[in-house]
Structures are given as C-alpha cells and as structure tokens.
Amino acid sequence: MHVPVKFLVLSLLFLTSSFSGFSCIGAANAAEKIPRTLAGHAGPVYALAFSPDGRTLASGACDGSVKVWDTASGRLLHTLAVHADDVFHVAFSPDGHTLACSCDDHAIGSGDHRIKIWDAASGMLLCTLTNQQEDVFPVAFSPDGRTLASGGEDGSVKVWDVASGKLLCTCTSHRETVYTVTFSPDGRTLASGSQDGSIRVWDTASGSLLRTIAGHSDAILYLAFSPDGRTLTTGNNDNSIKVRDAVSGRLLRTPVSHAPTFCAVAFSSDGRTLAISSGDKSIKIRDAVSGKLLRTLKGHAGVVKALAFSPDGHRLASGDDERSVKIWSLR
Numbered sequence: 001m002h003v004p005v006k007f008l009v010l011s012l013l014f015l016t017s018s019f020s021g022f023s024c025i026g027a028a029n030a031a032e033k034i035p036r037t038l039a040g041h042a043g044p045v046y047a048l049a050f051s052p053d054g055r056t057l058a059s060g061a062c063d064g065s066v067k068v069w070d071t072a073s074g075r076l077l078h079t080l081a082v083h084a085d086d087v088f089h090v091a092f093s094p095d096g097h098t099l100a101c102s103c104d105d106h107a108i109g110s111g112d113h114r115i116k117i118w119d120a121a122s123g124m125l126l127c128t129l130t131n132q133q134e135d136v137f138p139v140a141f142s143p144d145g146r147t148l149a150s151g152g153e154d155g156s157v158k159v160w161d162v163a164s165g166k167l168l169c170t171c172t173s174h175r176e177t178v179y180t181v182t183f184s185p186d187g188r189t190l191a192s193g194s195q196d197g198s199i200r201v202w203d204t205a206s207g208s209l210l211r212t213i214a215g216h217s218d219a220i221l222y223l224a225f226s227p228d229g230r231t232l233t234t235g236n237n238d239n240s241i242k243v244r245d246a247v248s249g250r251l252l253r254t255p256v257s258h259a260p261t262f263c264a265v266a267f268s269s270d271g272r273t274l275a276i277s278s279g280d281k282s283i284k285i286r287d288a289v290s291g292k293l294l295r296t297l298k299g300h301a302g303v304v305k306a307l308a309f310s311p312d313g314h315r316l317a318s319g320d321d322e323r324s325v326k327i328w329s330l331r
Contacts, residue, residue: 035299035326038074040067045319047090047101048308051120057308057317058099058120059325060087066101068120071315071327078123082116088137093145096120098162100148102136115139115150117162127165138180142204143187151178157192157200159207169207173200179221184246185229191246193220193234199249213249216242224267233274233288235265241274241291255291266307266316273330275316277304283318285330297328 047060056077060066066080066087080101088102099120115129115136135153142149147168148160155174160167176195183190189210190202199213199220213232222235225246232246241256260278267274267288274288283297283304302322309316319325 035297035328036074037324037326038069038076039324040076040079041065041323041325043323044302044305044321045323045325046305047087048306048317048319048325049090049092049099050308050310050315050317051092051096052094052311053096054310054312054315056096056120057325057327058090058092058101059306059317059319060090060101060103061319061323062086063323064103066090066099066118068099068123069325071310074327080116080118080123080125088135089139091139091141091148092120093141093162094143095145098126098145100139100141102139102150104135115148115160117148117165129160129165129167135177137178140181140183142183143185147204149181149183149190149192151181151192151194153177155194155196157181157190157202159190159204171200171202171207171209173209173212174198176219179219180223182223182225184225185227191223191225191232193223195219199223199232199234199244201246211247211249213244215249215251221262222265222267224271226271227269231271233267233271235262237262241265241276241288243288253289255288256286263303264305264307264318266309268309268313269311270313273309273313275307275309275318277307277318279303281320283307283316283328285316295330299326300324 041061043061043063045061049058057069068078082103086104090101099118117126138151140149150158157171159169174194178192178194180193190204192200197216201210218237224233232244234242239259242254243252264277277283281300285294300320302320304318304320306319314331316328
C-alpha cells in the first residue's frame with residue numbers, strides 16, 4: 001500500500017462566512033468572484049459530492065464525520081457521525097434520497113472498514129455494509145440507484161443491493177488497490193481503476209469480467225464515462241488525463257500530460273470540463289477535449305484534496321487539508 005497515493009485518492013473520486021478571492025487566467029478573463037467558504041470540519045476534507053439537484057453538498061473528512069450543507073445559504077443541515085477516523089468517499093444516489101460514504105476506523109484492532117448509507121433528508125442511518133476485509137475507497141451508485149459499487153485495498157470490486165444491504169457479487173481481478181469505480185450511463189457495465197495500472201470493465205448483472213484496458217504506466221486514480229457511454233476518461237498517477245474508447249480501450253487523445261502532481265481531479269457531468277488541483281494550492285479549470293487552460297482558482301490556505309462539480313457545471317466545490325470547503329461560481 002502506497003500511503004501518498006492513498007491520500008491522493010481520498011481527494012476523488014470532495015462552509016463559514018469568511019471569504020477569499022480567486023483569479024481567472026487564460027482566454028476567458030472573467031471578472032473576479034468570491035467563493036463561499038464554510039468551515040466546520042476538524043480534519044482535512046477528502047470527499048465531496050453535490051446532490052443531483054445541486055441544492056446540497058456532502059463533505060467527508062478525517063474527523064470521522066460527514067456534513068451536509070445547503071449550497072444556497074451555506075447553512076449546515078446535518079452532521080452525520082460516522083464513528084470512524086477517515087471518510088474516504090461520499091456519493092448521492094441518483095434521486096438524491098440517500099447518501100453513501102466509505103470510512104475506516106484505525107482504533108479498532110482488526111480495522112473497521114465500512115460503507116454507511118444514510119437518508120439524505122433526515123440524516124438517519126439506513127444501513128451499514130461491513131463485508132470488507134481491507135480499506136474501502138470509492139463508492140458509486142448505479143444509474144437506477146438500486147445498487148452500489150465499492151472498491152477496496154484488497155483489489156476487489158463489490159456490488160451491493162442498496163435496499164437490503166446484501167452483497168450481490170465480488171469481482172476479483174485487480175492485483176492491487178482499487179481507487180475508482182464508475183457505472184456506464186446505461187448501468188450495464190462497471191469500470192474500475194487500480195494501483196496496478198489497469199482498467200477492468202465488468203458486466204453488472206453477472207459480475208463477469210468483460211475486458212481489461214491496459215497501457216497505463218501508473219495507478220488509475222479517476223474514471224468517468226462520457227454521457228453517451230462511448231468514451232472513458234482516466235486520471236493517472238503519471239499526472240496525465242487520457243480519453244479512451246470505452247469498448248476497445250483504444251487511446252483517442254491525451255488532453256493533459258506531464259502536468260504538476262495531481263492532488264484531486266473532477267469531471268463535469270457533460271464531460272466537457274475538468275478541474276485539477278496541485279500542490280501549489282490552486283485549481284486549474286481545463287477544457288476536457290483540448291486540455292486548454294480556461295482559468296485558475298486561488299484562495300485555499302491548504303492543498304486542495306477534494307473536488308466536485310455541481311450537476312449543471314456552474315459551480316465547483318473544493319476541500320483542502322486545512323479543513324475548509326469552498327464553492328466557486330464558474331459562470
């Protein structure tokens with residue numbers, strides 16, 4: 001297990017009344033805007049997710065909590081006590097009714113590696129999934145919200161029934177930690193990326209391996225299908241962004257290569273824009289096709305470890321290792 005990579009992934013697949021500004025660089029010299037900043041976490045923020053309607057934002061941190069915020073007012077709606085040391089990932093169901101998080105408690109001798117599913121409106125815990133032998137990093141809901149996929153340090157991908165909490169299947173083929181999982185838009189396939197540098201594509205109904213996409217020199221940290229499901233965009237530990245044919249795995253283009261070390265990456269839901277943070281505490285907004293730099297956001301006191309676009313792509317949330325979360329307007 002490579003600890004630096006582990007905490008890079010916590011930034012995947014990421015609010016007080018104090019404010020700080022940002023600057024825009026590039027062809028689009030937009031007027032300066034001030035992001036909303038909310039504070040409340042007692043540890044670094046490594047997980048962020050907008051609800052499907054964009055009205056709420058969930059943040060997870062290394063303080064053993066998930067917080068749910070109203071994005072319009074910045075008001076804290078819920079603090080979900082996870083009772084763990086680290087929250088690795090958060091995800092809303094497609095209907096926005098439930099919220100899942102993966103977490104780990106180092107205080108328990110054998111390690112407590114759990115996935116918790118909450119009612120997003122009330123903050124009530126619905127169920128806890130515990131059939132994991134190693135750390136659980138990414139979680140992702142299927143497009144219909146009925147199943148949840150998770151990836152673990154043991155190289156496995158698990159698929160769960162959300163309503164019952166039952167483990168439906170375990171997909172084993174990766175040799176090392178799985179850092180990212182994502183469903184195709186039609187929900188028929190599931191892609192996973194690993195420390196072993198490979199992408200596996202699975203049949204969600206049977207759990208069988210459909211194909212392996214190789215050709216990466218380092219860990220796959222981020223995956224995103226295009227809205228039509230025809231391409232798969234990857235963020236790699238070699239600090240490049242690659243776009244591949246989702247069926248053949250053929251490399252179509254590399255919009256970003258040899259960039260400064262990635263700390264977090266996020267893709268907009270339309271697949272047109274990507275955000276990348278690096279060690280200089282800035283966030284670069286780029287065209288996902290050409291890689292062209294559109295603007296640079298500055299204002300974080302710490303290194304940004306989590307990024308998430310709002311569903312409409314008009315806002316970007318960012319969380320840093322100094323315990324703060326910001327919401328930026330990109331319009």
